[in-house]
Amino acid sequence: MNRINLTSIIKPGITALLLMCLGITANVAQTAIINKTVCVRGIQLFSVPFWGFTENCTGMGSGLVPGPVVEVGVGDTLNLTLNMMMAPQEPAPYSGHTIHMHGADVKTSEDGIPETGGVTTGDTYTWTPAAGMEGSYAYHCHQHTVKHLEMGMYATLVIRPKNASGAFLNQINSNSATAFDYVQSYMLSTVDPNYHTAIGDSTVFADYNPTIFLIDGKQGTSTSSPAITLAAVPSKKVALRLIGMHSVNGTFSLGGPSFTVYVRDGRTLSSPMTVSSIDITPGTRYDILFTLPSASGTMYPQMTYKKLRDNATYATVYGRITY
Amino acid sequence: MHGMLWLGPADGSAKAWTGGPSYSFQRLWVTSDMDKPRWNDVAGTGGTVSTATYKPNYFMINDLGGFDSMAALGVNTIDGNVRQTALIRVVNPGQFSYSLHFHANHFDLLTVNGARQSSPYKKLDVVNIPPLGTADLLFYLNQPGDYPMHVHTAQMETANGVYLNGAVTMIRIK
Secondary structure (H helix, E strand, O other), X not given: OOOOOHHHHHHHHHHHHHHHHOOOOOOOOOOOEEEEEEEEEEEEEOOEEEEEEEOOOOOOOOOEOOOOOEEEEXXXXXXXXXXXXXXXXXXXXXXXXXXXXXXXXXXXXXXXXXXXXXXXXXXXXXXXXXXXXXXXXXXXXXXXXXHHOOOOOEEEEEEEOEOOOOOEOOXXXXXXXXEOOEEEEEEEEEEOHHHHHOOOOOHHHHOOOOOEEEEOOXXXXXXXXXOEEEEOOOOOEEEEEXXXXXXXXXXXXXXXXXXXXXXXXXXXXXXXXXXOEEEOOOOOEEEEEEEOXXXXXXXXXXXXXXXXXXXXXXXXXXXXXXX | OOOXXXXXXXXXXOEOOOOOOEOOEEEEEEXXXXXXXXXXXXXXXXXXXXXXXXXXXXXXXXXXXXXXXXXXXXOOOEEEOOOOEEEEEEEOOOOOOEEEEEOOOOEEEEEEOOXXXXXXXXXXXXXXXXXXXXXXXXXXXXXXXEEEEEEOOHHHHXXXXXXXXXXXXXXXXX
């Protein structure tokens, strides 16, 4: 909501001052207030109209699909503002947009749901994630979600561990065993072009027939033309943030090698799972880690999108890691 | 022609199973879907359904969709007070997977297809119930307000394309 969160400013300050007087400053993690503004712009991708978030709000420009990544440290306060100036939108009753911080357990006023009072003409959404909430989330529009999510209004939101100086740690969570050398966000999504031109309450939205399958907003249905690439070094550790904003079933793998899931839905697993594949359904997030082989080679992380009824394959989209 | 069969402790105590996690109140959710034009309307007029094609246009919890489900107080809705816990038993006799997303708080995943999970339980905000799958969830009511619980799959948020509908209900915490 549009207000200044005084407690988030005053309380840490008082605490730090008190501890400073007591001479114990070394273990106080520095927290920050992160003010970020995004707006909405149109963009044509794959000959299909999309709406995407962007931080470039000064002109008409183009939206990004997925939108800008937002990174927040444990204890930081995020003020994520949606600027509605020049935003493409539907006519009433589904005019306007919101931001829902998907997976964040926030108050109703910060949840971005029009049906529970969320403002659709622009707002600021505040969240102060606590320790134990490290991991991958998303933010997306929650107005007429069946269309607006499909239109590309989604992006990665990450909660990161920090050291005592307030710097991000290159770890998935506070456990040093989750340290990584490289990290990438695999935003998983699907596209039914008919959903992009339909508006309002249309029977088009009763039948989802995706024909375009994406990782990080890009097609990559062959290993020779992957959606996302990473140039790495043998024996190094890679973390992937797998974020399901698709609307079908799916299975992720590295094409054979095993990997370890440390965090699911923004909560650390008490027992990390080492597996060779995981099913990723709409809305779920996984933070995974693996070590590259010691000899040079190529690895193809891949997401196979599947039908909701019988898990029959639609398509497989590939990433590529060379090392 | 479907329903739920669930087993609780023999002594009737409010626990997920004998000696299991306690709860304040319980909800029983049966998810289902319906391809009205190609299945129900055809069968209802004595025709033969082509079962190879199934494109459901209605999605429900306890045979209620959208605002009907959101208004089914004490049946579908998770309505209670802060610090209560709700045990939610879900079965899916439908033909589509239901990837259910909870706002407001994470829940403990207690069982999957009748198999008890090991403690400490996974804390999730999304659980997928595949066709003929089941799960038991322990939801913590930890902050007052109104929040949705909904399937996170595009068409399943509608009733024949009309939003806000489908497999959804409300979390109302006082």
